[in-house]
Amino acid sequence: MIKINHLSFYYKKKEPLFTDFSLNLENGRIIGLLGKNGAGKSTLLGLIAGLIQPNEGEMNVNGFNPSKRNPNFLADIYLVPEEFSFPHVSIDCYVKAFSPLYPSFDHEKLNTIFDEFELHGSSNLNKLSHGQRKKFLIAFALATNCKVLVLDEPTNGLDIPSKSQFRKILVGSVTEEQLVIISTHQVKDIDTVIDKVVVIDNGKIIYQEDTEAISQKLYFDIVPGLAEAEKAIYHEQCISGHKIIVHATNGKESGIDMELLFNAIINKTI
Amino acid sequence: MKSNTFFSFSRFYLLLRNDILINYKKYLFMVLGAFIVGYIVLYWQMPKVDSIYPDFKADNYIPIFFMGLLGLGAFVGMAFPELENKIKTRNYLMLPASAFERMTVQFFIRVICGGILYLVVFWLVAHLARFSALRTFQGQANAHTIESFHFSSLLVGSRDLLSKLAIGFSIFSIGMYLFSIKIFFNRFSLVKTIISLVAVYALFACIMVLFSHLFYPETIGFRVHVDNYNIAKNLTNSNIWVYSISFLSWLFFLTLGYFKLKEKQV
Numbered sequence: 001m002i003k004i005n006h007l008s009f010y011y012k013k014k015e016p017l018f019t020d021f022s023l024n025l026e027n028g029r030i031i032g033l034l035g036k037n038g039a040g041k042s043t044l045l046g047l048i049a050g051l052i053q054p055n056e057g058e059m060n061v062n063g064f065n066p067s068k069r070n071p072n073f074l075a076d077i078y079l080v081p082e083e084f085s086f087p088h089v090s091i092d093c094y095v096k097a098f099s100p101l102y103p104s105f106d107h108e109k110l111n112t113i114f115d116e117f118e119l120h121g122s123s124n125l126n127k128l129s130h131g132q133r134k135k136f137l138i139a140f141a142l143a144t145n146c147k148v149l150v151l152d153e154p155t156n157g158l159d160i161p162s163k164s165q166f167r168k169i170l171v172g173s174v175t176e177e178q179l180v181i182i183s184t185h186q187v188k189d190i191d192t193v194i195d196k197v198v199v200i201d202n203g204k205i206i207y208q209e210d211t212e213a214i215s216q217k218l219y220f221d222i223v224p225g226l227a228e229a230e231k232a233i234y235h236e237q238c239i240s241g242h243k244i245i246v247h248a249t250n251g252k253e254s255g256i257d258m259e260l261l262f263n264a265i266i267n268k269t270i
Numbered sequence: 271m272k273s274n275t276f277f278s279f280s281r282f283y284l285l286l287r288n289d290i291l292i293n294y295k296k297y298l299f300m301v302l303g304a305f306i307v308g309y310i311v312l313y314w315q316m317p318k319v320d321s322i323y324p325d326f327k328a329d330n331y332i333p334i335f336f337m338g339l340l341g342l343g344a345f346v347g348m349a350f351p352e353l354e355n356k357i358k359t360r361n362y363l364m365l366p367a368s369a370f371e372r373m374t375v376q377f378f379i380r381v382i383c384g385g386i387l388y389l390v391v392f393w394l395v396a397h398l399a400r401f402s403a404l405r406t407f408q409g410q411a412n413a414h415t416i417e418s419f420h421f422s423s424l425l426v427g428s429r430d431l432l433s434k435l436a437i438g439f440s441i442f443s444i445g446m447y448l449f450s451i452k453i454f455f456n457r458f459s460l461v462k463t464i465i466s467l468v469a470v471y472a473l474f475a476c477i478m479v480l481f482s483h484l485f486y487p488e489t490i491g492f493r494v495h496v497d498n499y500n501i502a503k504n505l506t507n508s509n510i511w512v513y514s515i516s517f518l519s520w521l522f523f524l525t526l527g528y529f530k531l532k533e534k535q536v
Binding site for chain 1: 274275278281284285287288291292293355357358360361363364365366367368369371532533535536
């Protein structure tokens, strides 16, 4: 569970990034944290992980103040950063060295994910491709069973089959006690796994909604003609005509086109 | 403060195990390197057949021992290697351990294990180099004497016990400066720490000169004037001042390093 109240943060000699920022996230959810480059997504993740300290405001993650870096807090949060580095050791050695630090670590789960990602314990981490190392890191993060998993651009560097594997594994391994925050600007990669969307821009939440509620309120479609598109809340041209968002009527539901929704939010039409 | 959030022996053990599993090859190479370099230096310093060097006395080991301490200082100054870059620092700070546990693990590896290994390696190479050098004299008439190395020979000298302890603690304090102050820096932290040590020393000297000129206007040039007087038998005010710095500064450096590590942001 994450509770952020009236948080303010700024980097030295820079404009305030967050001013009076509040956010509540419950466990048992997979949150899509979306935003343009420089919107403050990674900074927010850093604040949640306790890597940076807010200038003002209150933060509560699993009952802890992240800034204090209590070891019990750190044992229950795992951050998969966008950029990462590994020591020059094998996967087995890494797991042997780091897994005991996480009390709920599940070796069986790790081996299952390794099988799906086609990773082998004897491989040297630094001889793997970027995508394979990312898959290893995701596998390790999921196996820690930490209550809060923070994934910063998890699909960056993954090939197309790996992206769908990632979605499948994520949905299959996350429990009701866990909270997963996925920060990404590749919104299409996560549209089927998230159950809440939070969009931030210039350090402010400009949109937050459960995906279920979005499906009930909005209808996503592709129409051939411009006339229909112009009646829509938001539209974008595509090869087969126009992608549109309209108000859902008569209980009609569609899949969410996350990229279209994101663009609509950024363009302030929603 | 709950004791288990500040220090837990099991977390200390897991963090130590983690460090050893990840870095054991690096440590083994360092010990091997120290062994080879130590052997070469000692063997090179010892007299051989037809050598122009005089006999090798027990106190000839002392300067080499203290030179070797520079290597140990570098090893101590390379503590917290993860803090060298932003990505590694982030991973390191996310490990489930308190700042105190992180400090104690590094202290244990770098200072306690490093110190013990240094003594063991020095003792071994001193005896091995002596044995090798003596072998060159076999069957020769003009053999030199090479005295054996004993740790007690490091303590010989005319200084009293308190002065010897002060020298020991001064060396330890310099080590703790290298160990702790490097936490303040990111890239090239060891070099920056050494530069800062020189800068602190220069600043200290300048302040002393300034005070000398202020309180003793007769002071000439870049000299330090200290008014010495006896407090007790064989104990002057300057002695107390030097001893205080020697015996206590390491504690200050460690505390400073601990709080910097605790507050470190990335």
